[in-house]
Amino acid sequence: MVALVLLGVAWVLFSLRRLDRRFLMRGLRWIVGGGAMLVAIAALLFRRIDIAMIVGAVAASVLLRGRLGQFSFDSFGSAPSGNVSKVRSRYLAMELDHDTGELSGRVVDGQFAGWDLMDLGEAETRSLLTEIGQDTESVNLFESWLDTNRAGWREYFTESESASGQGAANGRDPVAEAYAVLGLKPGASDDEIRSAHRELMKGVHPDHGGSEFLAAKINEARDLLLGR
Structure with a gap:
């Protein structure tokens, strides 16, 4: 009998591991929130208004906001945003979003330090190309950005x-x-x-x-x- 129970628990755990984390956390949110709401209703029936108010507040926070104190059911179950590549050279810092194909960048050194590349006009672009001309890596990065965002x-x-x-x-x-x-x-x-x-x-x-x-x-x- 004990062996069957252990096998059943193992099967449940294995099945849960194969489910999407967001689905699991969404279900856990409703289980915790619904359980807290049932406890609050029971406290009201037994005329324990103080307990009903506290537990009811917890249930409302979980069900409506998806939070239990500092813990967030939504953030815990969300997929990590690891689909962005970052690269840095002497003059430039670039980010490539693989989902959208958007290539963004900013200047980190020189006369335009702190500028977003999208804010550079023609004169600034020419000046920056001249300034970084001795740093091959920065030039290659900047030209890649221009090819992507300034066609022609x-x-x-x-x-x-x-x-x-x-x-x-x-x-x-x-x-x-x-x-x-x-x-x-x-x-x-x-x-x-x-x-x-x-x-x-x-x-x-x-x-x-x-x-x-x-x-x-x-x-x-x-x-x-x-x-x-």
């Missing part, structure tokens, strides 16, 4: 630097370059400029997953032409 940044930087160099050497007209960015011929009307700007922004707007840098260049071209 390489092409934009290359084109900007090329245009800047040619403009300085050949005396190119920035107005002509602005027309070229918008795909317009010189002398286009304001309505044509606005229309071209709207069409281009549909494909590169940052809010729709496009490139912030390309969007900035298109906006700059529009503002320059309309400002004339």
